[in-house]
Amino acid sequence: MRKVFILVLVAAMLIGGGVVSARQEKSITMWHIQNTGDGPELLQQAADRYMADNPDVSVEVVPMQNDPYKTRIRTAMGAGDAPCIFLSWGGGPLYEYVKADQVLDLTDYMNADDYAANRFVPASLSNVTFDGKIYGVPVENTSVAVIFYNKAIFEQYGLEPPATWDELLAVSQTLIDNGVTPFSLANKTKWTSSMYYMYLVDRIAGPEVFASAANRTGGSFEDPAFVQAGQMIQDLVNMGAFNEGFNGLDYDTGQGRMLIYANQAAMELMGSWEIGNFLSENEAFYAEDLGIIPFPAVEGGVGDPSNVVGTVGDNYYSISPTCEYPDEAFELLQYVIDDESVAARIESGRVPPVKGVADLIEEPILKQIVELVENANSVQLWYDQYLPPELGEVHKDTMQALFGLDITPEEAAQQQEAAVAEYYGE
Numbered sequence: 001m002r003k004v005f006i007l008v009l010v011a012a013m014l015i016g017g018g019v020v021s022a023r024q025e026k027s028i029t030m031w032h033i034q035n036t037g038d039g040p041e042l043l044q045q046a047a048d049r050y051m052a053d054n055p056d057v058s059v060e061v062v063p064m065q066n067d068p069y070k071t072r073i074r075t076a077m078g079a080g081d082a083p084c085i086f087l088s089w090g091g092g093p094l095y096e097y098v099k100a101d102q103v104l105d106l107t108d109y110m111n112a113d114d115y116a117a118n119r120f121v122p123a124s125l126s127n128v129t130f131d132g133k134i135y136g137v138p139v140e141n142t143s144v145a146v147i148f149y150n151k152a153i154f155e156q157y158g159l160e161p162p163a164t165w166d167e168l169l170a171v172s173q174t175l176i177d178n179g180v181t182p183f184s185l186a187n188k189t190k191w192t193s194s195m196y197y198m199y200l201v202d203r204i205a206g207p208e209v210f211a212s213a214a215n216r217t218g219g220s221f222e223d224p225a226f227v228q229a230g231q232m233i234q235d236l237v238n239m240g241a242f243n244e245g246f247n248g249l250d251y252d253t254g255q256g257r258m259l260i261y262a263n264q265a266a267m268e269l270m271g272s273w274e275i276g277n278f279l280s281e282n283e284a285f286y287a288e289d290l291g292i293i294p295f296p297a298v299e300g301g302v303g304d305p306s307n308v309v310g311t312v313g314d315n316y317y318s319i320s321p322t323c324e325y326p327d328e329a330f331e332l333l334q335y336v337i338d339d340e341s342v343a344a345r346i347e348s349g350r351v352p353p354v355k356g357v358a359d360l361i362e363e364p365i366l367k368q369i370v371e372l373v374e375n376a377n378s379v380q381l382w383y384d385q386y387l388p389p390e391l392g393e394v395h396k397d398t399m400q401a402l403f404g405l406d407i408t409p410e411e412a413a414q415q416q417e418a419a420v421a422e423y424y425g426e
Contacts, residue, residue, distance in 0.1 A: 025056060026056055026057045026058065026324070027059075028058070028060070028085065028332060029084050029085070030083060030085035030086075031073065031083045031086045031087065032087050032317075033069045034315070036276070037276040037277050037280035037348060038276065038280060039348075042344055043336060045341075045344065046332075047061050047335070047336075050331070054328065054331070057325070057332075059332060062083070065252055066189065066252055073086055073088075081322075083320065084326075085318070085319055085320075085329050085332070085333065086317070087140075088136065089311065089314060089316070090136060090311070090385065091127050091382075091385040091387075092385065092389070092391075092392070093388065096389060097318075101321065103135045103136075103320070104135070104318065104323065104326055105133050105134075106137065106319065106330065107133045109330045110134045120138055120354055121313070121353045121354065121355060124138040124312045127311060127385075136316030137316060137318075137333045137337065139337045139352070140315035141273050141313070141314050141315065141352065142272070142311075142312050142370070142373055143271040143272050143310045143311055144308040144309060144311075144373055145195045145270060145272075146270075146293065146294060146295070146308075146372065147267050147293040148267065148278075148293075149161065149268075150263065150266050150267070150289050151291045152263070152288075153263060153266045157180075159175075162293065162296050164296050165297070167296065168296050169235075169239075175266050176240050176241070180265070181242065181264055181265040181266070182241040182265070182267055183236075183265060183267050184243055184257070184259040184260055184267070184268045185242045185249070185256060187247045187251075187399075188247065189251050190397065191384055192256070192270070193233075193246075193399045193402075194383055194399045195271075195382075197229050198382065198383055199269075199295040200232055200233065201229045201303075202303045202380050203295070203298040203301045203305065204298050204302070204303060205301070206302055206303040206304065206307075207307060214387060216420070216424055220417050221413050221417035221420060222417045223413075226412070226416070229409075230402055230409025233402060237403060237405060243265060247400055247403065254277065257277060269295070272310070272369045273350070275369075276350055292365060292369070294372060306375055306376050307379075308373060309380045310379060310380075311379070311381055311382065317333050317336065337354065342357065342360070343360070346360055349363070351373075357370070384396055387420075391420055394415065398412045399412075
């Protein structure tokens with residue numbers, strides 16, 4: 001009897017050992033830049049739910065500031081030390097990593113059980129699909145740039161939201177005459193000013209002029225549309241339409257938004273992710289005084305005023321080929337954009353790029369954003385994300401110099417064209 005007991009005990013120990021081995025912890029690291037508003041909490045909550053359902057997997061969620069992240073991910077990629085899950089904005093920079101075999105092909109994961117087809121708005125996948133393969137999961141937002149404005153200031157000075165560029169100039173002059181800065185701008189990070197340039201080029205000549213210049217299909221960044229856009233921007237700068245010192249102010253820390261809250265600036269051209277920041281930082285202002293204006297038409301321009309600049313599904317999450325647990329990593333990403341996460345994002349003022357989201361939105365400003373996207377004939381992806389990373393940096397440097405009046409509109413056009421031509425060996 002004692003011998004049988006010992007055998008049973010040994011067997012139990014062996015079985016127990018097997019269980020311990022099967023539950024050996026797997027580790028996944030995820031880098032992101034959702035560091036404002038509810039962003040960090042949204043991702044951590046999804047990771048916590050995943051870990052609760054998968055106790056053998058440990059997830060480390062690492063938030064970073066926007067611009068430092070770009071440097072850090074490039075360094076990590078170069079060293080072959082990328083995190084298991086990392087984000088990108090899709091487009092050229094992600095494609096560079098794809099061509100270097102630094103991104104896992106997610107096509108099979110996305111097509112299994114028609115997950116991608118059933119879950120996401122089709123346009124959301126265009127920026128992460130290369131050569132027919134999908135390399136990213138769209139998660140964070142549908143973001144387009146709009147003009148946010150302070151309705152109380154407009155009412156105080158009898159102003160109507162401008163529908164044309166000339167009307168915008170007239171509104172700006174009235175604000176200046178009354179001691180109010182028309183536009184807040186925090187341009188230390190450079191990409192914030194690029195939105196004016198992208199919209200003006202699109203309104204002047206349509207999206208084709210940029211596409212043909214960037215893709216080298218007969219176009220040039222010295223096209224008159226780019227020069228005219230640069231001149232219109234410098235006209236705004238010269239009339240005093242922006243706050244002083246804008247090239248030294250930091251967007252990430254909210255230095256631009258502070259001017260809006262303090263009634264010192266009336267408008268801000270920014271991506272619709274700003275809604276989440278307004279909600280978390282100043283809910284009373286959001287509820288009572290915030291309005292949005294589509295970017296105005298340009299008199300004489302051939303661009304469709306319904307066009308928007310932005311992306312349907314900014315911040316895509318990809319998996320590194322060096323990730324030891326790609327199945328678990330993809331499953332985690334499904335938690336990040338499942339129904340519970342979608343509901344939390346809408347509550348936070350975001351518009352996830354999933355099908356049927358419009359039916360879930362009751363908040364009027366968010367509904368306006370969704371309607372703008374639905375009615376747009378074209379969505380121009382941000383230049384610095386469309387272009388390869390090196391050219392994106394040139395574009396942003398050029399924008400900061402253009403806004404700072406350090407170069408002429410012609411020089412801005414020439415510098416961008418020269419950089420693109422050199423990059424492609426022309």
